Amino acid sequence: MAKFCAFGELLCDVTPYGISDRGFPIYEFNPGGAPANVAVALRNLGIEASFMGQVGNDHFGQFLRDTLVSKQVDVDALMMSNDYPTSLAIVSNKADGDRSFSFYRKHNADVMVELHDSFKKKIKEADVFHVGSVSMSDEPSRSTTFSLMKYAKKKDKIITFDPNLRVLLWDDLNDAKRQIEKGLQLADIVKLSEEELYFLTDIKDAHEACSMLMGIYDIQILLITFGAEGCASYHQDTYQRIPSFKVDAIDTTGAGDGFFGGFLSPWMKNGMKMKLSSRELARYCQYANACGAIATTQKGAIGSLANEESVQAFLEVHHG
Numbered sequence: 001m002a003k004f005c006a007f008g009e010l011l012c013d014v015t016p017y018g019i020s021d022r023g024f025p026i027y028e029f030n031p032g033g034a035p036a037n038v039a040v041a042l043r044n045l046g047i048e049a050s051f052m053g054q055v056g057n058d059h060f061g062q063f064l065r066d067t068l069v070s071k072q073v074d075v076d077a078l079m080m081s082n083d084y085p086t087s088l089a090i091v092s093n094k095a096d097g098d099r100s101f102s103f104y105r106k107h108n109a110d111v112m113v114e115l116h117d118s119f120k121k122k123i124k125e126a127d128v129f130h131v132g133s134v135s136m137s138d139e140p141s142r143s144t145t146f147s148l149m150k151y152a153k154k155k156d157k158i159i160t161f162d163p164n165l166r167v168l169l170w171d172d173l174n175d176a177k178r179q180i181e182k183g184l185q186l187a188d189i190v191k192l193s194e195e196e197l198y199f200l201t202d203i204k205d206a207h208e209a210c211s212m213l214m215g216i217y218d219i220q221i222l223l224i225t226f227g228a229e230g231c232a233s234y235h236q237d238t239y240q241r242i243p244s245f246k247v248d249a250i251d252t253t254g255a256g257d258g259f260f261g262g263f264l265s266p267w268m269k270n271g272m273k274m275k276l277s278s279r280e281l282a283r284y285c286q287y288a289n290a291c292g293a294i295a296t297t298q299k300g301a302i303g304s305l306a307n308e309e310s311v312q313a314f315l316e317v318h319h320g
Contacts (some may be wrong), residue, residue, distance in 0.1 A: 001047070001048060002113070002127045002128065002268040002269070002272060003047070003048045003050070003125060003126040003127050003128070003129055003166070003234045004039065004042045004048065004049045004050070004126060004127070004130065004264070005034060005039075005049070005050045005052065005123055005125070005126035005128070005129050005130065005295070006034030006035035006036065006038055006039040006049070006050070006051050006130040006131070007051075007052045007053055007129070007130070007135065007144075007148055007165045008014070008033065008034065008036070008037040008053055008110070008115075008131055008132050008134060008135040009033040009035065009087065009105075009110040009120065009132070009134045009135055009144070010030065010031070010032075010033040010055050010064050010202050011031075011037075011055075011060075011064070011086060011088060011089055011105070011110060011176055012029045012030065012031065012052050012060050012064065012086065012087075012089070013028060013030040013031055013032035013089050013091050013309065014027045014028075014029055014030075014088055014089065014090050014091060014093070015028050015029075015030050015091045015093065015251070015299060016153065016298075017027075017239070018216055021114070024084065027060075027090075027095050028266045028299070029060070029063070030106075030299070030303065031063070031064050031068075031303075032089060032254070033053075033064075033110070033134075033188060033284070034130050034134065034164045034256075034257050034317060035051065035129070035130055035131060035135075036051050036053070036055070036073075036256070036265075037050045037257035037261075037305065038081055038130055038180050038257045038260050038261050038264075039068070039073050039231055039252050040071045040073055040204040040261075041129075041257055041260070041261020041262065041263045041265075041305045042146045042264060042265055042268075042305070043058075043071055043073050043256050044071070044261070044300075044305050044306060044307040044308075045261060045262070045265035045291075045306070045307065045308055045311070046224065046265065046308055047264070047265055047268055047269070048074070049076070050071050050074035050076065050122050050125075050126065051068055051075060051077075051078060051197075052077035052078060052116075052118070052119050052122050053074050053078060053079070053080050053110055053113055054079040054080075054084075054109045054112065054113035055077070055078065055079075055080060055081070055086045055109050055110065055125070056080070056081050056084055056085040056086035056108070056212060057080040058086055059139070060086035060088070061081075061083075061085075061086040061109065062079055062080075063079070064080070064086065065078055068176055072140050074122075075120060076287065077116070077118040077119050077121070077122045079116065079273050081109045081112065082144065082237045082246040083112070083262070084107060084108055084111075084112045085108055085109060086108065086109055086226025087103065087104060087105035087108040087110050087111070088103070088105070088107065088108075089101050089102070089104075090102045090103070090104070093122075101166060101168060103164040103166070103168055103169060104237045105169070105197065109139050110134075110135065110141060111137075111138045111140075111281055112140060112141070112251065113141050113144055114144055115134075115143075115144050115147055115148075117207045119144075119148055119214065120148075120151055122288055123148060123151060123152050123155060123157060124155060125177070125243035127157065127158060127268070127272065128147070128157065128158045128159075128160055128264065128268065128272070129149070129152035129157045129158070129159050129160070129161075129163075129288065130159075130160040130161070131145055131148070131149060131160075131161055132136075132161070132162050132163065132164040132205050133164060133165060133176070133180050133183060134164060134166055134169060136179040136182075137169040137170055137176070137179070137184065137269070138165075138169075142179065145183075146182065146183075146186075148220060149183070149186045149272045150186065152241060152251075153186055155252050158188045158189065158272060159186055159187045159188050159189075159190070159306065160187065160188065160189045160190075160191075160260070160264065161184065161186075161187035161191075162184050162190070162191045162192075162198075162256065162257070162260055163180045163183065163192060163196050163291045164281065165180070165193075165195075165196050165199060166254065167290070173199075176260070177199070177200065180196075180200065181200070184200075184216075184217045184219065185211070185218075186218070187218060187219060188198060188218075188219065188221070189219070189220060189221045189222075189223070189264070190213075190219050190220070190222050190223070190263075191223040191224075191225065191256065191259070191260045191263070191290055192223070192224050193224070193225050193226075193227075194206065194223070194225065194226050194227070195248070195271065197209045197210070197213075197224055200213065201213060205225055206226075206232060206234075206239075206289070207213045207232075207234075207239045210224065210232070210234035211239070213234075213236075214234055214237075215222070219252070220235070220274045220285050221233065221234075221276070222234040222235070223259075223260070223263060223276070223285070223288075225256055225259055225292070226242060226244075227252070227255075228246075228249070229243070229244060229293075230243040230244035230318070231244070231259070231285050231289060233281050233282075233285055233287065235276060235281055236275065236276075238278055239258045240278055240282060241283070242282055242285040242286055242289060243289075244289040244293055245289060245290060245293045245314070246318075247293045247294075248298060249251070249296035249297070249298065250296065250297060250298060250299060251296065251297050251298065251299045252295075254295045254305060255292045255293075255294070255296045256292065257291030258292050258294065258295030258305050258306060259289065259291055260288070261291060261305065262287050262288035262289075262290065262292060262306065263284050263285065263288035265283050266284050266287050272305075277282040286292060286315075287311065287315075289309060290311050290314050290315055290318070291305070291306045293314070294306040294310055294311065304308055
């Protein structure tokens with residue numbers, strides 16, 4: 001059975017949860033961090049997954065580790081730091097379920113993560129290695145991320161990359177672009193949001209922008225998400241749009257991670273082929289759209305990710 005391994009940030013999403021009887025805002029601590037979300041998404045869908053990174057050896061770090069263990073994600077290479085605290089992301093929700101973030105993570109555990117032998121061991125055991133760009137925003141986690149990507153490349157692992165741009169985490173957006181471009185040079189399968197595609201190419205037309213990126217980088221499969229409008233794939237010079245499903249979105253946190261896990265799961269179960277027919281690709285994308293849609297119908301990221309039963313049930317109701 002194919003194995004998946006993710007590296008990066010694991011943190012608490014501090015999410016609004018109403019108003020107290022004294023009129024003060026109440027917050028709920030939801031486990032989050034995009035690479036960890038993708039690992040859980042895949043584990044929920046029946047793929048063996050491990051997560052590597054660093055959290056503080058504090059209340060939040062223990063809570064996050066326990067959450068991944070309860071989701072049956074391998075945490076052998078999750079470091080617990082006595083020197084640095086766990087990061088927090090404060091989430092603000094808008095009326096349409098969309099959200100914005102502010103972060104407490106300067107010199108926190110996930111930023112201060114350094115290369116560790118156990119990381120290489122997990123990459124060696126896996127078939128697919130996954131990263132995002134949040135761990136590229138500061139040193140030393142930036143150097144650690146690129147060292148691991150290069151190591152995975154050397155070991156002939158498939159590298160999946162979701163830039164997951166968080167503007168607030170970068171002092172300089174030109175630097176963000178440069179680091180993401182370095183990531184694109186090493187990646188095989190890439191997922192971008194429509195905004196990220198425009199950020200990287202300055203081209204408003206998605207088809208044209210994809211074709212530009214595929215001309216520069218050696219990406220095999222490029223996936224673009226358009227929120228409620230579904231997604232597009234670009235593969236072997238073919239661009240196709242796949243519409244999504246109508247749902248009442250409550251919280252879009254983790255939807256992109258649910259989507260990427262939803263794409264990678266059937267792809268990994270079906271032999272991890274780098275040459276796919278348009279029909280196969282459309283089928284994986286439709287499954288991914290369903291996983292992304294399900295994730296928006298509940299609060300938080302990890303707790304709202306789909307499992308195989310919920311996706312099948314969803315597709316039966318929304319088929320067509």
